[in-house]
Amino acid sequence: MKVDGKEMRPIWFDLKSQTVKVIDQRLLPHQLIVAELKTVDSVIEAIKKMFVRGAPLIGATGAFGVYNAIAYPNYANCGGYEYSDSDSDTKKISDKYLKDECKRIKDARPTAVNLAWGVDRVLNAALKYEKYEDRLKIALQEACAIVEEEADNCRLIGEYGYQLIKAINQNKELKLVEGKNRRINILTHCNAGWLATIEYGTATAPIYTAFDRGIDIHVWVDETRPLNQGSRLTAWELGKHGIPHTVITDNAGGHLMQHGMVDIVIVGTDRTTRTGDVANKIGTYLKALAAYDNGVPFYVALPSSTFDWSLTDGVKQIPIEERDPDEIRYVQGLDKKGNLISVLVPPEDSNAANHAFDVTPARLITGFITERGVCNAYEESILSLFPEYANI
Amino acid sequence: MKVDGKEMRPIWFDLKSQTVKVIDQRLLPHQLIVAELKTVDSVIEAIKKMFVRGAPLIGATGAFGVYNAIAYPNYANCGGYEYSDSDSDTKKISDKYLKDECKRIKDARPTAVNLAWGVDRVLNAALKYEKYEDRLKIALQEACAIVEEEADNCRLIGEYGYQLIKAINQNKELKLVEGKNRRINILTHCNAGWLATIEYGTATAPIYTAFDRGIDIHVWVDETRPLNQGSRLTAWELGKHGIPHTVITDNAGGHLMQHGMVDIVIVGTDRTTRTGDVANKIGTYLKALAAYDNGVPFYVALPSSTFDWSLTDGVKQIPIEERDPDEIRYVQGLDKKGNLISVLVPPEDSNAANHAFDVTPARLITGFITERGVCNAYEESILSLFPEYANI
Numbered sequence: 209m210k211v212d213g214k215e216m217r218p219i220w221f222d223l224k225s226q227t228v229k230v231i232d233q234r235l236l237p238h239q240l241i242v243a244e245l246k247t248v249d250s251v252i253e254a255i256k257k258m259f260v261r262g263a264p265l266i267g268a269t270g271a272f273g274v275y276n277a278i279a280y281p282n283y284a285n286c287g288g289y290e291y292s293d294s295d296s297d298t299k300k301i302s303d304k305y306l307k308d309e310c311k312r313i314k315d316a317r318p319t320a321v322n323l324a325w326g327v328d329r330v331l332n333a334a335l336k337y338e339k340y341e342d343r344l345k346i347a348l349q350e351a352c353a354i355v356e357e358e359a360d361n362c363r364l365i366g367e368y369g370y371q372l373i374k375a376i377n378q379n380k381e382l383k384l385v386e387g388k389n390r391r392i393n394i395l396t397h398c399n400a401g402w403l404a405t406i407e408y409g410t411a412t413a414p415i416y417t418a419f420d421r422g423i424d425i426h427v428w429v430d431e432t433r434p435l436n437q438g439s440r441l442t443a444w445e446l447g448k449h450g451i452p453h454t455v456i457t458d459n460a461g462g463h464l465m466q467h468g469m470v471d472i473v474i475v476g477t478d479r480t481t482r483t484g485d486v487a488n489k490i491g492t493y494l495k496a497l498a499a500y501d502n503g504v505p506f507y508v509a510l511p512s513s514t515f516d517w518s519l520t521d522g523v524k525q526i527p528i529e530e531r532d533p534d535e536i537r538y539v540q541g542l543d544k545k546g547n548l549i550s551v552l553v554p555p556e557d558s559n560a561a562n563h564a565f566d567v568t569p570a571r572l573i574t575g576f577i578t579e580r581g582v583c584n585a586y587e588e589s590i591l592s593l594f595p596e597y598a599n600i
Numbered sequence: 601m602k603v604d605g606k607e608m609r610p611i612w613f614d615l616k617s618q619t620v621k622v623i624d625q626r627l628l629p630h631q632l633i634v635a636e637l638k639t640v641d642s643v644i645e646a647i648k649k650m651f652v653r654g655a656p657l658i659g660a661t662g663a664f665g666v667y668n669a670i671a672y673p674n675y676a677n678c679g680g681y682e683y684s685d686s687d688s689d690t691k692k693i694s695d696k697y698l699k700d701e702c703k704r705i706k707d708a709r710p711t712a713v714n715l716a717w718g719v720d721r722v723l724n725a726a727l728k729y730e731k732y733e734d735r736l737k738i739a740l741q742e743a744c745a746i747v748e749e750e751a752d753n754c755r756l757i758g759e760y761g762y763q764l765i766k767a768i769n770q771n772k773e774l775k776l777v778e779g780k781n782r783r784i785n786i787l788t789h790c791n792a793g794w795l796a797t798i799e800y801g802t803a804t805a806p807i808y809t810a811f812d813r814g815i816d817i818h819v820w821v822d823e824t825r826p827l828n829q830g831s832r833l834t835a836w837e838l839g840k841h842g843i844p845h846t847v848i849t850d851n852a853g854g855h856l857m858q859h860g861m862v863d864i865v866i867v868g869t870d871r872t873t874r875t876g877d878v879a880n881k882i883g884t885y886l887k888a889l890a891a892y893d894n895g896v897p898f899y900v901a902l903p904s905s906t907f908d909w910s911l912t913d914g915v916k917q918i919p920i921e922e923r924d925p926d927e928i929r930y931v932q933g934l935d936k937k938g939n940l941i942s943v944l945v946p947p948e949d950s951n952a953a954n955h956a957f958d959v960t961p962a963r964l965i966t967g968f969i970t971e972r973g974v975c976n977a978y979e980e981s982i983l984s985l986f987p988e989y990a991n992i
Contacts, residue, residue: 431945432851433850439929439952443950444950453950453951454950455951457826457883458883459824459881459882460958462883462886463885466915490852491850491854494853494887497854497890498885498886498889501889536823536848537831539931541930543941544941550943551934551935553931553932553933554847558629558845558847559845560846561852562849563856565855566851566854566858567855
């Protein structure tokens with residue numbers, strides 16, 4: 209997507225240096241820093257320390273980690289295995305080394321389903337070949353394919369979601385306020401934008417598409433405590449693309465919906481059951497309750513890879529990650545001198561609890577926007593788009 | 601209430617200096633600073649800049665402002681009126697001067713119902729007398745009476761609310777988790793504590809009373825964006841009293857309730873209709889929706905002065921104050937050197953909207969805890985406690 213007029217993605221393979229590069233998202237919106245990931249360790253660090261976040265991007269970064277394991281093998285980790293750096297013709301890495309390195313990458317964030325998926329896909333592709341050069345080539349190909357597929361899924365989500373926004377825009381009654389046309393107001397929570405998903409984003413894909421096709425829209429951006437992915441990342445993305453937006457507290461959505469100031473809510477998801485329960489950033493459930501209470505359509509945008517076809521009850525079956533309480537206690541921002549620092553908000557000796565996600569029951573969700581189209585939030589409707597999962 | 605073992609209130613009349621003193625709450629929890637308010641202007645500044653906040657405390661501060669107008673009259677404002685500073689026997693201030701000064705105080709926060717009420721009560725008491733010394737004396741008496749009445753109301757709210765918590769505590773089924781007794785978990789939003797209401801607080805009064813009487817409780821403290829009154833003030837109050845508590849994001853309450861980790865929600869209110877709709881800090885509505893969805897009792901604690909008997913529809917009739925967007929964009933906290941500073945979170949050029957309150961419809965509220973007892977959230981039940989307002 210566009211950043212100051214220049215096309216940019218959160219991850220790309222730099223042909224010149226033959227390395228993968230990512231935006232270090234921890235410093236956004238105040239600093240746009242690009243990090244080069246030249247080893248498996250640097251990939252693990254980027255995932256653990258959240259240079260990169262968002263399920264699809266974590267998966268893609270992990271995929272490039274497998275490439276790094278081959279292209280820039282760790283001599284120490286290769287110690288016991290066959291490996292020679294001296295002569296590229298005889299270069300060889302063992303299956304065991306490669307599998308061990310992949311396990312280390314997958315352990316960087318064990319709850320991220322896409323990470324294991326991305327790593328295993330590249331690993332399995334590479335293991336089909338024996339020769340070092342073949343493995344190197346196929347790993348790069350496969351990682352790049354994952355990136356392009358994710359981008360394409362999001363483009364399709366944008367297409368289908370655009371139809372929903374267009375329909376609201378064409379509903380003259382909804383659009384009229386005191387006889388005058390008004391903007392379509394879209395509310396989103398967290399960052400399910402291109403920073404999390406290569407291109408377009410999931411929740412933001414319909415927004416970008418609608419804006420680019422000339423619909424007059426405005427986005428309410430939940431700041432999304434504790435890590436403020438909304439006010440830091442979504443606001444930055446939308447601003448760089450020129451889309452009118454307003455940052456609000458996570459507390460404000462209900463009030464806005466009560467007063468007719470939200471036409472549609474679109475959020476992303478980290479994991480979705482086959483019955484339509486949605487795990488997403490903490491607070492999504494509260495916004496869904498408010499949307500339901502006020503008759504505001506509540507949509508979840510997702511590539512189908514986010515469905516966990518083995519689950520039928522989100523609240524009972526999806527484990528919720530508890531993260532470091534200091535993410536709540538300290539807030540990062542720019543001081544007056546322009547330095548990025550963290551400040552302590554509550555009393556030094558007060559504890560905090562940091563449940564990172566919650567589950568929104570399917571009954572509160574109007575529908576899903578997927579790369580295959582829009583469906584309702586119950587099993588039969590979901591399976592009508594994904595019939596191949598009916599008997600799993 | 602206790603602060604490091606010493607009894608403290610957020611406002612008091614200092615006999616030695618004959619001035620009103622307040623805690624400058626903007627600096628809590630990191631600095632406990634006391635401000636002396638020796639003029640009408642200093643009272644207005646303390647209200648406008650939120651040295652003091654919370655409906656009862658704002659009312660009490662305004663009440664002392666009337667005393668200040670008499671005790672420390674502004675020579676400039678008295679210019680056109682009868683006033684002599686030279687000889688205390690002939691000291692006199694005109695009704696017009698006093699009324700004008702009261703209007704200035706009331707304009708400091710026009711939406712605060714208690715402010716106008718407190719100021720007018722002292723003004724009307726003073727106007728009954730002619731002599732300067734009488735006016736001075738009665739103004740001080742009336743302001744102090746307001747303070748003691750507020751404290752007494754909160755003590756009674758604590759008594760009635762305690763009965764609710766005691767009942768939960770005695771319900772063995774609720775208290776058992778895997779065969780073991782567990783703490784009673786109470787969730788609160790914002791700061792409806794003694795810092796806002798002289799003593800005990802409103803929402804916190806049942807908490808202090810239950811804790812002091814030996815019930816094993818734990819409080820989930822919503823941080824309460826944008827101004828973080830929960831993580832800054834409620835956490836500080838509870839900590840200073842030794843009550844176990846955990847700060848959570850405003851997004852977390854729904855998840856906790858889904859998983860049985862909240863036994864009762866108690867919040868305060870800034871304005872309540874005779875039909876039971878509750879205006880309170882933004883985000884209260886979202887927590888009420890979650891409590892309703894999960895069968896968690898949701899109580900609002902209030903002195904009856906907070907009822908606005910003229911209103912019947914909260915969402916339609918209660919105007920919602922929009923405050924400075926910079927309250928969202930900047931977050932205040934301690935830097936590493938221990939300095940209290942503000943940091944900018946979203947992009948410099950992103951707008952923010954700061955709706956300060958929302959309205960929770962009566963249908964989501966289990967009941968009210970008042971100084972006269974507990975009632976349900978509908979007109980007949982409320983009027984059963986306050987029959988004198990039946991025909992207003």
